[in-house]
Amino acid sequence: MNTIVVIDDSPEDYEALYRAFKKIGNQSPIVHEDDPSSAMDTIRQHQPKLILLDLNMPEMDGQELLRLIKQDLSTHNIPVIIFSTSNNERDINECYELGANAYLQKPLNFDHYLKLAKNIDEFWINANIVGKQP
Amino acid sequence: MTQVNILIVEDNPEDRELYKRYLRSNQNLQVLEAEIGEEALDMLDSHSVSLVLVDYNLPDMDGIEIIRAIRQHEKGEYVPIIMLTGLGNEEIAVEALKLGAQDYLIKGKLSATALLRSIENALKQTKLEQQLRDKTRELEDFVSVAAHDLKSPLSTIYVYCQMLKEQLGEQQETSELVQVIEKRSEQMIHLIDTLLSYTRLGRITTDLYPVELNDIIDCVKQNLHNLIVERDCEILCDNLPGVIGEETGLIQIFQNILSNSIKYCRQKPRIRLSAQQSDKLAIIAIQDNGIGIKKSEFDNIFLPFTRLHKGSEFIGTGIGLANVKKIVEQFHGKIWIESVVDQGSTFYISLPLRDTLKDLSKSA
Numbered sequence: 001m002n003t004i005v006v007i008d009d010s011p012e013d014y015e016a017l018y019r020a021f022k023k024i025g026n027q028s029p030i031v032h033e034d035d036p037s038s039a040m041d042t043i044r045q046h047q048p049k050l051i052l053l054d055l056n057m058p059e060m061d062g063q064e065l066l067r068l069i070k071q072d073l074s075t076h077n078i079p080v081i082i083f084s085t086s087n088n089e090r091d092i093n094e095c096y097e098l099g100a101n102a103y104l105q106k107p108l109n110f111d112h113y114l115k116l117a118k119n120i121d122e123f124w125i126n127a128n129i130v131g132k133q134p
Numbered sequence: 135m136t137q138v139n140i141l142i143v144e145d146n147p148e149d150r151e152l153y154k155r156y157l158r159s160n161q162n163l164q165v166l167e168a169e170i171g172e173e174a175l176d177m178l179d180s181h182s183v184s185l186v187l188v189d190y191n192l193p194d195m196d197g198i199e200i201i202r203a204i205r206q207h208e209k210g211e212y213v214p215i216i217m218l219t220g221l222g223n224e225e226i227a228v229e230a231l232k233l234g235a236q237d238y239l240i241k242g243k244l245s246a247t248a249l250l251r252s253i254e255n256a257l258k259q260t261k262l263e264q265q266l267r268d269k270t271r272e273l274e275d276f277v278s279v280a281a282h283d284l285k286s287p288l289s290t291i292y293v294y295c296q297m298l299k300e301q302l303g304e305q306q307e308t309s310e311l312v313q314v315i316e317k318r319s320e321q322m323i324h325l326i327d328t329l330l331s332y333t334r335l336g337r338i339t340t341d342l343y344p345v346e347l348n349d350i351i352d353c354v355k356q357n358l359h360n361l362i363v364e365r366d367c368e369i370l371c372d373n374l375p376g377v378i379g380e381e382t383g384l385i386q387i388f389q390n391i392l393s394n395s396i397k398y399c400r401q402k403p404r405i406r407l408s409a410q411q412s413d414k415l416a417i418i419a420i421q422d423n424g425i426g427i428k429k430s431e432f433d434n435i436f437l438p439f440t441r442l443h444k445g446s447e448f449i450g451t452g453i454g455l456a457n458v459k460k461i462v463e464q465f466h467g468k469i470w471i472e473s474v475v476d477q478g479s480t481f482y483i484s485l486p487l488r489d490t491l492k493d494l495s496k497s498a
Binding site: 113 | 296297330334
């Protein structure tokens with residue numbers, strides 16, 4: 001399954017992302033995790049194809065979680081896209097150094113959410129077609 | 135009073151004995167000794183030094199060199215320094231104070247009372263300065279955290295406005311109302327970003343290197359291309375010299391000033407950039423035909439949150455020029471303005487010319 005795990009403590013921000021995926025007719029199951037401290041369990045359980053991660057969360061910040069994801073042998077290959085309000089060069093660099101695949105700065109306008117969702121969705125469709133070819 | 139370690143740096147043993155005798159009258163003072171500058175720097179490493187009492191003329195360093203070396207030392211940036219000079223060496227003393235020594239005493243006229251009082255004052259001053267630095271730091275942290283926390287909900291509001299607008303589609307009037315909320319939240323996000331970069335500026339020390347100002351202006355013109363075309367703006371630029379700075383910062387400086395010149399103008403904007411060289415400085419003038427600024431506001435415009443105009447006529451955050459001033463000062467430069475209301479303003483920026491790099495690194 002092409003599960004996508006979204007880790008974001010704000011239900012409203014998750015809602016925006018979810019609507020974008022729904023609107024473009026996405027087929028992948030989306031799992032929302034709002035508690036970073038149980039995020040690793042959720043990721044191991046679902047073995048998603050992609051993780052969307054909010055940086056600014058209480059208790060455990062996104063960088064710390066990113067570090068855990070990239071250190072764990074069962075999860076380190078999963079691509080991670082970071083969402084963050086921070087435009088601080090240091091935060092951005094740190095995320096890439098920890099192994100983030102992309103760093104998107106919030107606010108993303110809704111049109112960009114849609115395009116992002118569409119590209120991710122098409123990527124999986126194409127990947128599956130290629131995969132199924134003999 | 136807790137124990138205070140005074141490091142005496144003096145090559146003359148008799149002088150050292152004299153200072154030690156003076157210091158003995160205060161039991162809290164513990165004495166450490168070094169004969170030459172290098173030894174003193176080692177002592178800073180190995181001991182917790184509260185204050186340095188240093189002779190103006192050491193076998194391996196003169197008074198100015200030792201102060202610079204202490205200030206560059208990892209543990210010596212803020213340690214109080216009192217310099218002991220000979221009679222008639224006031225010039226060295228003044229130079230020492232400029233470099234951050236707390237006080238100077240003249241050797242021949244020294245008394246126990248004068249020495250102890252000077253030490254007490256220097257310690258008190260250093261303690262206050264440290265408290266001030268801590269408080270400033272605390273305040274910057276607070277602003278930074280507050281700004282971050284404000285940005286998060288705002289970002290959500292911004293995206294939701296766009297979602298709402300999309301759903302409303304045809305219902306034009308309501309959609310226009312949402313557009314106002316969207317636009318305002320976008321402005322606020324921009325304001326918070328600028329505020330964050332202002333607090334960040336104070337902390338980051340960047341390496342300075344030679345930069346061609348002509349390249350910077352080309353880049354700024356490209357960045358402002360849309361605004362320049364939209365306002366049919368004319369920019370005349372003389373050949374500008376190379377300076378010591380850092381690219382991103384210089385772009386920020388000139389982009390901010392040029393975009394102000396274009397924005398705060400009620401006619402076709404005409405901007406002229408020129409440069410003069412004096413001694414080791416380049417003085418760059420940016421002259422515009424904008425709305426101008428009252429003389430009473432000349433200093434205020436460089437303070438954060440100063441807005442001279444109603445938001446309805448000119449849009450701005452009020453932090454731009456404060457950022458510019460901070461960056462210019464980080465580059466060891468100065469910024470000032472001359473202006474006549476309704477005729478235009480000229481911003482002047484002085485920056486070290488590129489050939490002065492060596493001198494700078496010595497005094498930094």
